[in-house]
Amino acid sequence: MPYFQDFANVQNQPCFYRIIGISGDYLQKIQQMDASLSQNCNYLRIQQFAVLADKKQIETYQQNVQKYREQPEFQKMIALYHQSIGQINPTIEKNLLISAAFWYDTYLKERDGQPGRKKFVCSGKIGYKEYLFCYLAYLKGFDVLLLLPEGDLQISPVLLNCSRMLTEGQPGVIQIPPYQKPKPSVSRPQPKINTVHPERKKTELSYEALAKLAKSVVMIAVYDEQGNFTGAGSGIAVSRDGYILTNLHVVGDGCLYAVRLENDEQVYPSRQIIKYHTGFNLAVIKIDKTLDPLRIYDGRNELVRGQKIIAIGSPMGMFNSVSDGIISGFRKTEHQEYIQFTAAVSDGSCGGALLNTFGEVIGINTAHIIKGENINLAVSYKQILPFILGFVH
Numbered sequence: 440m441p442y443f444q445d446f447a448n449v450q451n452q453p454c455f456y457r458i459i460g461i462s463g464d465y466l467q468k469i470q471q472m473d474a475s476l477s478q479n480c481n482y483l484r485i486q487q488f489a490v491l492a493d494k495k496q497i498e499t500y501q502q503n504v505q506k507y508r509e510q511p512e513f514q515k516m517i518a519l520y521h522q523s524i525g526q527i528n529p530t531i532e533k534n535l536l537i538s539a540a541f542w543y544d545t546y547l548k549e550r551d552g553q554p555g556r557k558k559f560v561c562s563g564k565i566g567y568k569e570y571l572f573c574y575l576a577y578l579k580g581f582d583v584l585l586l587l588p589e590g591d592l593q594i595s596p597v598l599l600n601c602s603r604m605l606t607e608g609q610p611g612v613i614q615i616p617p618y619q620k621p622k623p624s625v626s627r628p629q630p631k632i633n634t635v636h637p638e639r640k641k642t643e644l645s646y647e648a649l650a651k652l653a654k655s656v657v658m659i660a661v662y663d664e665q666g667n668f669t670g671a672g673s674g675i676a677v678s679r680d681g682y683i684l685t686n687l688h689v690v691g692d693g694c695l696y697a698v699r700l701e702n703d704e705q706v707y708p709s710r711q712i713i714k715y716h717t718g719f720n721l722a723v724i725k726i727d728k729t730l731d732p733l734r735i736y737d738g739r740n741e742l743v744r745g746q747k748i749i750a751i752g753s754p755m756g757m758f759n760s761v762s763d764g765i766i767s768g769f770r771k772t773e774h775q776e777y778i779q780f781t782a783a784v785s786d787g788s789c790g791g792a793l794l795n796t797f798g799e800v801i802g803i804n805t806a807h808i809i810k811g812e813n814i815n816l817a818v819s820y821k822q823i824l825p826f827i828l829g830f831v832h
Contacts (some may be wrong), residue, residue: 487563752791
């Protein structure tokens with residue numbers, strides 16, 4: 440359902456939505472919403488709520504909290520909290536008012552009362568205080584949207600009934616990038632061009648050149664809490680900053696990861712899964728090392744059966760083995776798209792790269808059918824792109 444578009448197009452009474460879960464193009468939808476609303480209305484999206492930590496600021500709000508309490512919208516917010524929880528301690532009520540007043544001054548005050556449509560979107564850690572502030576924004580005339588990829592809020596049903604729940608997909612962990620207000624475009628006179636130059640075409644690489652891309656494919660050894668080796672897989676560099684994309688099933692049960700790079704004797708440790716998605720079977724880990732990232736295919740043309748491909752990974756611990764084959768089919772499940780291919784892979788290949796002949800990642804090697812003959816599956820670039828968009832590059 441086009442819930443992001445519905446929120447963007449609301450034109451009548453103010454709305455208060457919360458979107459649960461994530462879809463394959465979740466981050467793309469957020470980017471599209473940002474681009475549209477930043478030009479068409481008074482728009483603000485925050486990645487997480489600011490924390491009031493300055494002592495002088497806290498003292499100022501404590502002294503001036505009464506002026507906020509007198510505003511009708513603040514009174515309705517407090518009344519709703521009383522309704523949801525019953526009689527509350529005056530100190531708790533005062534802390535709620537201080538937090539709401541601080542966020543109002545930080546996010547809404549400048550926009551409150553301005554003409555036109557006003558929209559406020561937030562994500563990050565959201566508890567009852569943050570939710571009640573969003574209710575306050577709604578009372579002030581803002582269209583409000585809560586982004587809740589990991590699932591619904593664990594707060595009073597009385598509070599939740601004030602907003603409309605929309606389900607985008609299955610709950611999952613994803614890092615929502617910060618909002619970046621687009622810079623105003625500056626029109627410049629275009630120089631006259633007398634000669635039309637044909638668009639440069641990408642050149643297919645030889646197998647030898649494709650094999651050299653193994654420098655951007657890693658082997659990942661996995662260890663448990665006691666330091667016992669439990670298995671190994673592969674991964675691909677997707678950022679110069681040390682981010683590595685792999686399958687969730689490769690690293691999901693581990694506590695320590697030892698990463699090996701081609702032509703590098705050092706072993707790079709990692710102890711944290713930065714991001715994962717259960718439905719896509721994808722995960723990102725990070726090492727302290729500058730990497731040479733592989734390009735992810737941009738989907739400019741649909742992949743086709745019979746198309747030549749290269750698989751790079753570490754099957755059975757054979758570090759960065761290269762094999763060739765073709766795309767033999769496309770398989771879909773409810774939340775996933777797979778590329779079926781014939782290049783030889785085995786245990787340990789999972790998380791490795793499936794490349795087209797231009798050296799671009801079209802998939803992440805994910806499974807092979809043991810009783811089949813060259814029946815192998817890779818997670819499609821269609822899931823990879825939204826998973827890493829705005830987070831790694």
